[in-house]
Amino acid sequence: MEWVILGIIVVLIIWLVIIYNRLVTLRQVTGQSWSDVDVQLKQRHDLIPNLVETVKGYAAHEKTTLDAVIQARNAAVTAQAQGPAAAGPAEGALGAALGRLFALSEAYPDLKANQNFMSLQGELSDIENKIAAARRFYNSSVAEYNAMTESVPAVFFARSLGFQQRGFFEIPEAERAAVQATPQVRF
Numbered sequence: 651m652e653w654v655i656l657g658i659i660v661v662l663i664i665w666l667v668i669i670y671n672r673l674v675t676l677r678q679v680t681g682q683s684w685s686d687v688d689v690q691l692k693q694r695h696d697l698i699p700n701l702v703e704t705v706k707g708y709a710a711h712e713k714t715t716l717d718a719v720i721q722a723r724n725a726a727v728t729a730q731a732q733g734p735a736a737a738g739p740a741e742g743a744l745g746a747a748l749g750r751l752f753a754l755s756e757a758y759p760d761l762k763a764n765q766n767f768m769s770l771q772g773e774l775s776d777i778e779n780k781i782a783a784a785r786r787f788y789n790s791s792v793a794e795y796n797a798m799t800e801s802v803p804a805v806f807f808a809r810s811l812g813f814q815q816r817g818f819f820e821i822p823e824a825e826r827a828a829v830q831a832t833p834q835v836r837f
Contacts, residue, residue, distance in 0.1 A: 666803075666807075669803060669804050670811070672798060672804075673795075673798055673799065673804060673808060673811075673813050676791070676794055676795040676798050677795060677813065679791045679794075679795070680788070680791045680792055680795045680816055683784070683787050683788040683790075683791045683792075684733075684734060684788055684819075686784040686787065686788070687734075687737075687781065687784040687785055687788050687819060688730065689784075690777060690780045690781040690784050691726070691730050691737065691741065691781065692730070693777050693780075694744075694774065694777045694778070694781065695723055695726060695727050695730075697770060697773055697774055697777065698719065698720075698723045698744075698748075699720075699723075700770055701719075701751070701767075701770045701771075701774065702716050702719055702720060702751070704761075704764065704766050704767045704770060705751060705754060705755075705761060705767070708758050708760055708761035708764065708767075709754050709757075709758050709761060712754055715747075715750050715751060715754060716751070718747045718750065719744075719747045719748060719750075719751050721747075722740070722743045722744040722746075722747040722748075723744055723747075725740045725743065725744070726740040726741055726743070726744045728740070729741075733817070734788070734792075734816075734817050734818065734819035734820075735817040737819060738818075738819050738820045738821050739821065741821065742821035745821075748774070752771070755767065755771075785819050788819050789818050789819060789820070792816045792817070792818055792819075793818075795816055796815050796816060799813050799814075799815060
């Protein structure tokens with residue numbers, strides 16, 4: 651009888667260790683996937699000053715739009731360090747400001763034909779696609795991690811061991827309409 655009880659305790663301990671290790675693995679995957687998003691956002695932020703300088707040469711009197719893009723970029727850089735919950739709204743505002751910037755190119759044929767502007771626009775489009783892919787992966791890993799922390803039996807000990815829910819990287823509803831209404835980048 652003692653061996654049976656000892657066997658049950660050993661199996662229970664092994665089972666809890668496996669669950670704990672799974673939680674650790676999911677937490678690491680979630681952290682890594684946020685790092686992937688972070689890298690893509692940094693590349694986007696680094697590209698924007700070059701884009702603004704190129705536009706400034708052709709549309710210097712569009713100072714309001716150019717300033718709005720720079721302010722949105724700076725807010726996004728600051729929010730990026732605070733994690734996905736803060737980065738989502740800031741990136742949404744930046745996307746809307748960039749949409750207005752690209753709309754300017756329609757009014758300035760010389761700018762639209764500028765090779766540097768076209769190159770920067772292409773790079774930004776490529777980065778936007780990479781951000782979308784990294785964001786999908788991050789949100790998927792967060793969903794899996796959050797589901798694991800809320801599932802039985804992990805729900806009984808996950809919080810006490812420091813496994814907190816993670817936030818998704820999403821754009822708030824109020825800013826989603828503005829981002830969806832921005833003009834598409836055309837070559």
